[in-house]
Amino acid sequence: MSDKSSLHFNPNIAASPIYVGGASIEAIPKEYGLEDVIKMASNESALGPSPLAVEAVQQAATTLNRYPPMGDEDLRAALAESFGEGFEPDNFFTGNGGCDVLSMTAASLLNPGDECIICRPTFPVYDITARRVGASVVYVDLDPDHFTYDVEAILSAVTERTRLVYICSPNNPTGTTITAQQMETLVNNMPSHVVIIADEVYYHFVTTDDYPDSLAYVREGKNVVVLHSFSKAFGLAGLRLGYAVAPTEIARYLSRARESFHLSKQTLVGGIAGLQDKDHIEKTVALTVNGRNWLHQQLSELGMQVWASQGNFVLFKPPFPPAECSERLLKRGVIVRPMTQFYLPTHLRVTVGLPEENERFIAVLQESLAEMEAEGVPKEVAVEQDGGEFKF
Ligand SMILES: Cc1ncc(COP(=O)(O)O)c(C=O)c1O
Numbered sequence: 001m002s003d004k005s006s007l008h009f010n011p012n013i014a015a016s017p018i019y020v021g022g023a024s025i026e027a028i029p030k031e032y033g034l035e036d037v038i039k040m041a042s043n044e045s046a047l048g049p050s051p052l053a054v055e056a057v058q059q060a061a062t063t064l065n066r067y068p069p070m071g072d073e074d075l076r077a078a079l080a081e082s083f084g085e086g087f088e089p090d091n092f093f094t095g096n097g098g099c100d101v102l103s104m105t106a107a108s109l110l111n112p113g114d115e116c117i118i119c120r121p122t123f124p125v126y127d128i129t130a131r132r133v134g135a136s137v138v139y140v141d142l143d144p145d146h147f148t149y150d151v152e153a154i155l156s157a158v159t160e161r162t163r164l165v166y167i168c169s170p171n172n173p174t175g176t177t178i179t180a181q182q183m184e185t186l187v188n189n190m191p192s193h194v195v196i197i198a199d200e201v202y203y204h205f206v207t208t209d210d211y212p213d214s215l216a217y218v219r220e221g222k223n224v225v226v227l228h229s230f231s232k233a234f235g236l237a238g239l240r241l242g243y244a245v246a247p248t249e250i251a252r253y254l255s256r257a258r259e260s261f262h263l264s265k266q267t268l269v270g271g272i273a274g275l276q277d278k279d280h281i282e283k284t285v286a287l288t289v290n291g292r293n294w295l296h297q298q299l300s301e302l303g304m305q306v307w308a309s310q311g312n313f314v315l316f317k318p319p320f321p322p323a324e325c326s327e328r329l330l331k332r333g334v335i336v337r338p339m340t341q342f343y344l345p346t347h348l349r350v351t352v353g354l355p356e357e358n359e360r361f362i363a364v365l366q367e368s369l370a371e372m373e374a375e376g377v378p379k380e381v382a383v384e385q386d387g388g389e390f391k392f
Contacts, residue, residue, distance in 0.1 A: 175309025
């Protein structure tokens with residue numbers, strides 16, 4: 001073995017936190033003896049992938065000996081067509097999932113020492129990708145009770161060094177949204193050296209009337225980048241496809257960060273087919289919205305603190321430590337997600353499943369709560385956070 005002490009590692013990469021995904025079904029310990037495990041931990045689609053996309057991916061597999069197209073012109077053309085007037089292929093920038101788009105965006109728009117604004121609790125990938133390129137993160141937290149945005153506070157936190165402001169709406173993990181008026185205020189008052197990243201990967205599931213039309217800002221050429229993903233309503237999380245919609249100057253610039261042959265042929269054709277599968281999206285959205293409402297009501301009836309969600313998941317605060325709760329649910333075959341990495345060490349998030357999965361989750365939650373009560377499990381959560389900064 002050669003000596004590694006003389007190697008020079010990039011300190012930003014070395015120090016960057018690592019994203020921890022939801023546990024996979026395969027990772028459940030064999031000794032639990034579970035045959036029928038359901039995963040409600042990663043905001044995937046319970047209805048499964050778009051059948052049209054599956055067919056396209058299978059067909060593309062027969063040409064795996066060939067390189068895929070260098071670029072993504074066909075996919076961007078399909079995206080432009082699906083959004084209609086006001087958009088052209090050059091308004092789109094694609095990557096291997098929204099995470100990859102976020103990573104390339106941070107690498108392209110942030111330099112070491114620049115600042116970005118993140119509103120906790122939210123999706124941890126903003127933090128990770130920004131720190132990885134040496135940017136400083138400025139937190140402007142959501143209201144701790146209602147998880148709403150404080151637009152005035154965000155605007156006051158903007159400095160000469162600010163480059164990006166991340167707005168996640170519906171926000172993962174709270175399910176809350178920024179209002180149309182708040183977005184209008186933010187966009188209209190943001191200095192021109194700042195780009196707003198509007199992460200709207202859950203937009204299909206929104207039912208509130210008070211939701212911003214962020215794409216209109218892109219059409220107007222404002223410094224707004226809207227993030228979408230095929231992992232949610234399209235049911236294609238395993239395909240790894242996401243994209244940003246941005247004014248052409250920004251989208252063209254961001255596209256320079258893509259690698260040669262960035263997307264596989266399967267991803268390209270699967271995405272185009274998925275876009276056309278309107279029927280599948282409609283079914284997925286209907287199932288999700290119904291399941292979300294049902295879960296919200298059931299969790300409230302169990303006495304849990306729950307937040308009204310516009311996403312395909314529901315956040316709740318169990319009366320016992322979340323790690324303990326999730327472990328007991330896991331032993332009963334249901335995977336949910338503790339929210340520590342999402343800056344919420346006292347909460348759990350459950351992804352909407354099929355109706356029978358939602359029912360099973362509620363039943364095993366009830367059982368687990370009764371068991372913990374009977375055993376006298378302490379209710380206090382031991383919160384260990386860096387710098388004691390967290391106030392939720
Ligand atoms: C808010 C938010 N943005 C982006 C993503 C990235 O999704 P993907 O990389 O699967 O497209 C996720 C995934 O859960 C998310 O919750």
